[in-house]
Amino acid sequence: MLSLTLLPAAHGDALWIEYGPARGRRRLLIDAGPAHTYPALQARLEKLKPAQRRFELVVVSHIDADHIDGALILLQDRARLQLQIGEVWFNTWAHLPAHARDDFAPLQGEFLGALIGLDAALAQTLNKRFDRKAVVVPPPPADTTAPVPPLPVVELAGGARLTLLGPNPPDLRRLRARWSAAIRDFTPGDAEEAKRRLLERREYRPPTGPAVFAARAYGDDRAPANGSSISLLLEVHGQAVLLAADAHARTLAANLARLCAERGVSRLKLDAVKLPHHGSMGNVNIDWLSRVDCDRWLVSTNGAVFGHPDVQTAELVARCMPAGKRAAFHCNYRSETTERLQDGAAAGGWSVVYPPKNAAAGRAGEGLTLELR
Ligand SMILES: [Zn+2]
Secondary structure (H helix, E strand, C coil): CEEEEECCCCCCCCEEEEECCCCCCEEEEECCCCHHHHHHHHHHHHCCCHHHCEECEEECCCCCHHHHHHHHHHHHHHHHHCCEECCEECCCHHHCCCCCCCCCCCHHHHHHHHHHHCCHHHHHHECHHHCCCCCCCCCCCCCCCCCCCCCCEEEECCCEEEEEEECCHHHHHHHHHCHHHHHHCCCCCCHHHHHHHHHHCHHHCCCCCHHHHCCCCCCCCCCHHHHCCCEEEEEECCEEEEECCCCCHHHHHHHHHHHHHHHCCCCEECCEEECHHHHCHHHCCHHHHCCEECCEEEECCCCCCCCCCCHHHHHHHHHHCCCCCCCEEEECCCCCCCHHHHHCHHHHCCEEECCCCCCCCCCCCCCEEEEEC
16 A cells, blocks of 8 residues: 655645555655645654554655745754654755865755754664765766666565665756755846746736746756755555656656666556656656656646646646556645646646545645555
């Protein structure tokens, strides 16, 4: 049994994963959403008997507020909840490759690093399976004729296997160089970046102006924080799920191609894909979409802040589907932005699944659960 729940994490990600038999159910948490949606995660933990409050693994994919802020609260609430955590994967400042000029004050990353570092039990678990070093994909050999080593694989208790699909070393180097920019969204005075950010803000879009945004292209997300995302392939009991965090398209493309070569397949058969970056078109491209064979696509967002998802993402996913297959998009909110997917469904040849009616759009309900057997 494998179930994935996209908790109601507003514009962020909080994925609650369960696997294994009813007696001896195991749990993983991939990101914890922004601070104001923490109560949904808290309520779900409190529904469990204290003895069951355990995550085999908590992954904080990257330092953006919509993924990390809930984890800052969770770790401070851990003792009260009697929550056990087997392992934490997170790339702190100390895990990033050294840079010539380091004078930044990395805020949330510093907070989380401190919370873990000051808790002796938790500190033991940090990036344990990576020898306490960075969670990063080792680069392929410089000599292109030499064999490419396999991607890092971690076996978890209860028969779950994780294959690391990102970040790559250059992604971490870019984060190191731009740490404060990643926290603050952009460096003051960086007009190019400011403009790019502004173009992403749908609330500032002129009503007649779609052409203004035509320059926006598939796979163009260059934000260093997103690029540093820990992205994973989870395999358990014959099911396979791609957990793409907010990863860049080029990183996913490189490592999915590498994994396909490693396994001698042209496409990876998957039971679900958590779309990167809340379904933004900036994080999909043909290169990686054509490496997967999947009909369930998960979208975690209520559309607040960045206006995700993009209907163009659904269009490209549909175009890259293997012949004769239809994509279904599973959204954890029914909101103005996620309804755009529904508007394009008939013409695009895909379908859209929303949470049950009682989970009112934009309000903290149960989120969306997908049971895979
Ligand atoms: Zn995000």
